[in-house]
Amino acid sequence: MSYFIEFRDVSFRYREDQPWVLKDVSFNVQSDEWLAIIGHNGSGKSTIAKLMNGLLLPQKGEILVDGVQVTEDTIWEIRKKVGMVFQNPDNQFVGTTVKDDVAFGMENHGLPRKLMVERIQTSLAAVGMNDYEAHEPHRLSGGQKQRVAIASVLAVAPQLIILDEATAMLDPKGRLEIMETIRNVQEDQDLSLLTITHDLQEVVKADRVIVMNQGSKWLEGTPRDVFSEKDKLRNIGLDTPFVTKLAAELSAAGLPIQREPLNHQELLEDLWTLHSKM
Amino acid sequence: MKRKGIQQMSWKGIAAFTVLILILPFLLSTSLMITKATFAGIYTIVAVGLGLLMGFAGQISLGQAAFYGVGAYSTAILTATFGLSPWLSLLIAIAAPALIAYILGHTMARLHGYYLAMATLAFGIVIHVLLVEWKGFTKGASGFYGIPKIEFFGFTFTQGISYYYLVWAFALLVIVLSLNIIHSRIGRALRSIHDSEVASSSMGVDTGRYKMQVFIISAMFAGIAGWLFAHMSYSISPGSFGLDGSILFLTMVVLGGSTSVWGAVFGALLITAISSFVQALGSKISFITSDFEHVLYGLILMLVVIFLPQGLFPAIAAKLKPLLEYAGRKKKAGNITAVKGDQRA
Numbered sequence: 001m002s003y004f005i006e007f008r009d010v011s012f013r014y015r016e017d018q019p020w021v022l023k024d025v026s027f028n029v030q031s032d033e034w035l036a037i038i039g040h041n042g043s044g045k046s047t048i049a050k051l052m053n054g055l056l057l058p059q060k061g062e063i064l065v066d067g068v069q070v071t072e073d074t075i076w077e078i079r080k081k082v083g084m085v086f087q088n089p090d091n092q093f094v095g096t097t098v099k100d101d102v103a104f105g106m107e108n109h110g111l112p113r114k115l116m117v118e119r120i121q122t123s124l125a126a127v128g129m130n131d132y133e134a135h136e137p138h139r140l141s142g143g144q145k146q147r148v149a150i151a152s153v154l155a156v157a158p159q160l161i162i163l164d165e166a167t168a169m170l171d172p173k174g175r176l177e178i179m180e181t182i183r184n185v186q187e188d189q190d191l192s193l194l195t196i197t198h199d200l201q202e203v204v205k206a207d208r209v210i211v212m213n214q215g216s217k218w219l220e221g222t223p224r225d226v227f228s229e230k231d232k233l234r235n236i237g238l239d240t241p242f243v244t245k246l247a248a249e250l251s252a253a254g255l256p257i258q259r260e261p262l263n264h265q266e267l268l269e270d271l272w273t274l275h276s277k278m
Numbered sequence: 279m280k281r282k283g284i285q286q287m288s289w290k291g292i293a294a295f296t297v298l299i300l301i302l303p304f305l306l307s308t309s310l311m312i313t314k315a316t317f318a319g320i321y322t323i324v325a326v327g328l329g330l331l332m333g334f335a336g337q338i339s340l341g342q343a344a345f346y347g348v349g350a351y352s353t354a355i356l357t358a359t360f361g362l363s364p365w366l367s368l369l370i371a372i373a374a375p376a377l378i379a380y381i382l383g384h385t386m387a388r389l390h391g392y393y394l395a396m397a398t399l400a401f402g403i404v405i406h407v408l409l410v411e412w413k414g415f416t417k418g419a420s421g422f423y424g425i426p427k428i429e430f431f432g433f434t435f436t437q438g439i440s441y442y443y444l445v446w447a448f449a450l451l452v453i454v455l456s457l458n459i460i461h462s463r464i465g466r467a468l469r470s471i472h473d474s475e476v477a478s479s480s481m482g483v484d485t486g487r488y489k490m491q492v493f494i495i496s497a498m499f500a501g502i503a504g505w506l507f508a509h510m511s512y513s514i515s516p517g518s519f520g521l522d523g524s525i526l527f528l529t530m531v532v533l534g535g536s537t538s539v540w541g542a543v544f545g546a547l548l549i550t551a552i553s554s555f556v557q558a559l560g561s562k563i564s565f566i567t568s569d570f571e572h573v574l575y576g577l578i579l580m581l582v583v584i585f586l587p588q589g590l591f592p593a594i595a596a597k598l599k600p601l602l603e604y605a606g607r608k609k610k611a612g613n614i615t616a617v618k619g620d621q622r623a
Contacts, residue, residue, distance in 0.1 A: 053480050076482070084480040091474035092481060094466045104470070107463055108482030156482070 003064075004160055004192045005029040005052060005082075010061035012047055021047050023215045024061070029160065034186060034193040036203045036223075039212030040237060045196045048212070049162045052194070054078045066159065080109055083153030087165040089145040090138070098124070098140075098148050099133040105156045116155075123154040126188065127181050143174035147181055154185065160192040161185075167199060179205060200241040204262040211238065228260040243267050291540065292454060299446045303439045311554070312442050316510065318550035319445035320503045323452045325530040325542040327499030330456055332528075333536030334468035335492040336475075341398035342527045344405035345375040345497040347519025349504025354425045354514055355415055364428045364509055371505035372498045379497035383490040402524050409516035421515030428509045437510060445506050452499055456539045459495070468492060472537075522572065529575045533582050535589020544591040549575070 005028060012022040022044045029035050037045045050056040051063055054075030063070040065078045083105075086092065095101040099120055106116045124130040127147040132140065137148060146166060153161055163182065167175040179202055186193045195202055203209055209226045211219035213236050219226055227233070227244045234240075243264055247257045255274065261267035306312050328342050349371040356367040386397050410419045417423070428435045428444065435441045459465050467488045470478035475485050508514050526549065534545025553571055560566040586593050 050476070055476055055479055076484075079480065079482050084477075086474070086477050086480075088474075091477040092470070094469040094473070100466075104466055105481045108467065152481070 002031045003028040004031045004033075004066055006064040007048070007051075008062050008064070010051065010058045010063060012044075012051060012056060012058050012060075019215075021215055022051075022058075025215075025217050026061075027210055027217055027220065029192050029194060031159070031192055032186075032190050033208060034183075034195070034206045036195045036197060036206035036209045037212060038197060038200075038203055038209060038238065039218075043212040044215045045212045046164055049084065049164045049194065049196055052160070052162060053082045053084050080156060081158055082160045082162065083156055083158035084162045084164060085146070085149050085153055085166045087168050089142075089149035092149045092152060093137040093145070096136060097133065098129065098135050098137055101137050101148060102133075102152045102155050105152050109156055111156075119155040119157070123151040124148075126154055126185050127151045141174070142170050143177050146170065146174070146178050150178075150181065150185070154189070158191070160194060162194045162196070164196045165198070166195070167197070167202065175199060175201070200239065204241060211236075223262055224260045227262070292450070292457070295453075295543075296450060299450070303442055309438060312438060314550055314554045316437070316442045316445050318547050319442070319449040320507050320510075321527070321530060321550060322449045322543050322546040323503040323506070324500045324527050325534070325546040326449075326452050326456050326539055327496035328527050329531045329534075329536050329539060329542030329545075330459065330468070330492050331496040332531055333538065333541070334460060334465065334472055335489050336472040337489060337493065338392070338395040338528075339398040339493070339496065340395050340521070340524045340528065341400075341402035341405070342496065342500050343519045343521070343523030344402040345379065345500035346504040346507070346523065346527075347405055347409060347516070348375045348378060349501030350508040350514050350519065351409060351416055351422065351504075352501075353505045354422045354508045357426050357509075358422070358424045359415075364426065364505075368502070368505050371508075372501045375497035375501035375504075376494050379494045380490070383493045399521070399524070402521055406516055406520045409519060416516070419516060421513045423513040425508050425512060425514065435509070441510055445510070448502055448506060452502065453539060453543060460539060464488065464491065526575065529579050531589075532579055533590055535591040535593070537588065538591055538595075540595075541589045541591035545589070548590070552578075 007025055007027050009024045009026055010022055011020050011024055013020045021042075025044070025048070037048060039045045047056065051058055051070070052065065054070050057070065057072065066081055068074050068077065070078055092104075093101050094104055102120045102123055103116050106119060111119070120133065121130065124133055127150050129144065129147050129151060132144065132148070137145060140148065149166075150161070161182075167178050170178060182193065182195075183205065185191065193206075195206060197203060204223045204227075206223060209219075209221060209223050210217055211226060211233070218236065219229060219232070227240050230240050230244065230248060241262070243261050243266075247261050247267055247270075250271075251257045255271075257267075257270050259266070259270070261270060302315060303312055306315060324342055324346055328339060331337050331339055352374045353364060353367040353371040356362040356370055357364050362370075382398075382401060386394055409416050412418075433440075435444045460468070467478070467483045470481060470483055471485050471488060479485050504519075507518070530545035530549045531542050532545070533548060534543065535541025552574065556566060556571050556574060557568075560568070560570070582589065
């Protein structure tokens with residue numbers, strides 16, 4: 001098994017007089033995997049993202065990215081491999097055109113101009129924004145802005161993209177579009193993906209989920225495994241997807257739902273074949 | 279190659295501004311007004327540097343007058359005490375503030391926002407105390423006398439039109455350089471730092487290095503202004519380089535608009551004009567003293583921060599933009615009609 005990222009007993013606090021935000025956290029991200037991290041505000045999930053990118057450095061434990069330990073000396077190498085998309089795409093826009101903004105990350109990493117021109121085309125095409133390269137970024141819709149932000153990160157050719165609440169400011173349609181774009185990009189370019197989110201629909205699409213609670217890794221598994229622990233999740237104040245709750249209610253009402261459904265289609269499959277199983 | 283977009287507009291702006299600067303002395307009736315216009319040029323140099331630091335790197339400095347003072351005193355001491363040529367001392371007047379900014383930048387690397395403002399404020403006070411107390415070099419609070427004039431191939435720049443043009447030549451150079459910086463890779467990196475340091479770092483921007491660079495550039499600009507100020511006057515005293523001066527420069531930048539180079543220029547010109555107006559008023563009305571200026575600046579600063587936080591220049595530019603776009607479209611439509619008319623003919 002090849003791990004792209006390894007967290008080994010990582011602890012972190014922002015100041016010495018403050019409590020630990022992360023406490024002895026260990027986990028890994030495999031190559032080509034989509035890992036989702038969920039948890040309450042203050043559970044430490046965004047701190048994990050910043051530690052992976054070298055924006056913060058751990059006080060205890062170690063973090064390895066592609067076999068290289070994250071330190072002051074390696075952060076620039078790490079940032080080429082780990083790209084981040086934030087909640088507010090405007091924070092990542094500095095140019096007057098979409099093209100300029102996609103070039104920005106590559107410019108900082110000192111890529112040759114010829115390669116930059118090629119990658120502007122390919123990364124905008126990957127997110128379906130190739131017709132917008134001469135547009136002004138601030139005139140785009142929220143979803144389009146976020147797709148440009150993803151293209152900017154893709155252009156640097158990272159091996160892992162972190163989406164830190166990247167769809168939080170979008171409407172449901174915009175969220176769906178972004179998640180489809182991300183899934184397509186991940187499959188086409190063999191990327192690892194880490195999403196930090198409150199949106200449960202995003203979580204069900206991931207390969208694996210980590211639930212953070214009070215700075216510790218609280219639960220880990222596939223989305224189906226994690227959402228089957230409904231009571232545990234409820235106890236720490238986390239919600240489950242509507243379809244999971246509906247399936248629980250149906251089970252309580254005596255309908256034998258065989259598996260934990262993650263979407264309406266799966267529940268529908270269970271329900272319409274129910275009669276043949278009874 | 280034809281320059282496009284903002285850069286093309288900037289060159290048009292520079293050309294128009296240069297013409298204005300060239301003809302201004304012929305429009306000003308008294309030598310006092312020319313002196314004020316010269317001071318406006320000196321202030322512009324400091325304000326543009328501070329504008330880069332505040333508006334683009336998101337750092338606040340309350341010690342800019344100290345860098346200005348270091349530039350002024352280093353050239354004064356080197357030329358008057360050690361007989362160095364003012365042109366050679368210009369290099370020291372730029373290098374000394376740059377070196378201090380480099381050292382300060384390293385020690386302040388972990389400071390942000392208000393903490394950095396407080397640290398630069400403390401630095402300003404330290405420099406002011408040094409200028410007053412280090413009498414062996416600076417001649418203390420009474421001031422440093424006997425600063426020679428700048429000569430260029432036998433021509434002496436004395437106070438008046440010649441010095442006005444010298445100052446504004448440097449000011450235009452600083453403006454052009456700053457516009458180039460903000461339209462370059464450094465400018466984009468600085469804007470990203472201003473928007474979000476975390477996002478900027480994740481995009482590969484070495485935020486610490488860029489903040490340091492712009493801090494040094496702003497100190498160098500203040501040093502140039504100090505050099506020009508020292509050789510304009512026969513004497514200088516520490517009073518010109520205290521906290522009042524730093525707040526004045528800050529007011530210029532906030533008033534004009536820190537996110538635009540032209541905003542800093544506009545702020546410097548406006549504050550100089552207000553200062554001249556208050557002084558003129560003071561000569562007629564007894565209760566309007568020089569302290570009244572500070573009250574007025576404080577009031578302006580408060581009103582701008584509350585009602586126009588982006589500053590006057592961007593607000594005016596935003597109002598004018600639709601008109602200019604409309605005029606541009608009309609001109610374009612006129613050109614198309616003219617071409618069609620030619621074809622028909």
